[in-house]
Amino acid sequence: MGQTALARKAGISASLLSKIEVGDRALSQGVAASIAAALGCTLNELLGKASTEPANKEKLTELRGVIRRFDCPGDPPSGSEKIQAGLSDLFKLRGEANLGGVLNHLPNLLESATNYAHSVGTPDAWSSVADVYSGVYWLAARHRWMDLADLAVVRQRMAAERANPLTVAIASRDEAGTFLNGGDFATGLAVVDRAVTEAEGRLSGKARAFGLGILHLRGLTLAGRIMDKRVAARHQQEALRWADEIPQDVGDHGIHFGPENTATHVMATYVDMERYADAISTMEGIEREPITLPATRVGPLHMNAARAHLALGNREKALDSLSEAWEIAPQMARVHPHSQETLRVLTSLHRRSNRRLMALAKRAGIPH
Structure with a gap:
């Protein structure tokens, strides 16, 4: 399949596909899912196993x-x-x-x-x-x-x-996550909608706020990947509403939810939907207070900041944010596609030697 035919089948421009191939643009999860569908494979197959x-x-x-x-x-x-x-x-x-x-x-x-x-x-x-x-x-x-x-x-x-019903809600969240990882975002949203309906009828008290909150965050991410502004806004509004019931982020069943984690998901979705300035503004708001979330959430937060800075043409800030992600969560940064893609493009765009960038690329196993 030629480049033009692949781009047409994936619903993207040949120019964008070319820039991704040569390392001038990062491959987003949404575009990657479209390319995977055009090639008859899943998103995770396209990206490859770590x-x-x-x-x-x-x-x-x-x-x-x-x-x-x-x-x-x-x-x-x-x-x-x-x-x-x-x-x-x-x-x-x-x-x-x-x-x-x-x-x-x-x-x-x-x-x-x-x-x-x-x-x-x-x-x-x-x-x-x-x-x-x-x-x-x-x-x-x-x-x-x-x-x-x-x-x-x-x-x-x-x-x-x-x-119990809360454990069922968490299981549904993870089930929707498999569709997120596979690039089948629409089916993932259907799983979330079904789980929300079930949770609304079975959960009460703090468990209700927690369970519905994490489900709407999953829905927000899925909607952002397919650029569905209306559905993303609905899930964002609901997640914020339930976060208001939990003044400070709490961890339960190994998962965190509250105002801070909701803000990190909103910021990530802004990047997915190419609202890069809004993403940076949200990141600045998050950083005004000490971040209390664990590394598993803070690492991706800085990866998304790096993606936004890179898209806005600020390579130094992108490298700063990516370095933060590697410092906070090195094992996750080594396998995460956002980290890998941002670093791949940074190494491609830097025509002159950059010691800090080369050291990071070596750690990630990216040729430079």
């Missing part, structure tokens, strides 16, 4: 084995204390964007939590299982191991249905 360190392959094989044994439990632990401690450690590692640590931690915790839930059968026990599977989805999505992500959300939903 490489697995040799030391992690054994743990990944072990994790897959535990997932397969979901309905074949072994001997349960004597109590839930170690499981709860293990969940706390998992949430901490996830918050730090410590991908290697999460992978090392998951197999034993998942096996213990699953065996215990089969033994006692309580909603709290099954909620713990769903939380671990949410961690599996998070790890798999970061690396674009989408076969593992898809399997994780199926198991997560099975556990959540035996737990």
Whole structure:
């Protein structure tokens, strides 16, 4: 397929496709999804899986084995204390964007939590299982191991249905995330809409604000990827409304929600929708107060700031923001497509040597 034919089939200009190919423009997730559809593949297939360190392959094989044994439990632990401690450690590692640590931690915790839930059968026990599977989805999505992500959300939903409505809402959020990662944004939005309707009928109190809030944030991201201003505005308005019910960001089930995290999602969506000046303005507002969010949220925040600065032609500020992302969440920056794309374009556009840029490109494994 020639360049002109591919551009036409993807619904983009040949000029834009050419600039992306030679490194003059960054490939956005929305454009990438259109190109993937034109080529008959998924977004994650187009972007490619992140490489697995040799030391992690054994743990990944072990994790897959535990997932397969979901309905074949072994001997349960004597109590839930170690499981709860293990969940706390998992949430901490996830918050730090410590991908290697999460992978090392998951197999034993998942096996213990699953065996215990089969033994006692309580909603709290099954909620713990769903939380671990949410961690599996998070790890798999970061690396674009989408076969593992898809399997994780199926198991997560099975556990959540035996737990409580908030855990079901979180499972739906992660399910919509698999469509986000695969580039099927419209289906992801349908999953969110279905989950919102279900949550409105089942959740109450603080759980209602938290559950509906995280669902609308997922909807906001999905709508931004397809440039649907009306749907994005609706999800943004609803997310802000529920964030008002939570004065300060809170973490629950390994996920954060509140005014600060809502602002980071709004900023990211502005970048997706090419509202770069609005994104920078929102970023400046976020930075007026000390950021309390964990690295797993702050790292992508700076990646999105780098994308906005690059689109506005400010390469130095783009490099500053990208360097911040690498400083805060290096393991995530190494595999995240936003980080990789921004750095690819920066190295392509810099015609003269830039020691800081070259050092970052070397860390990322990008030729320069």
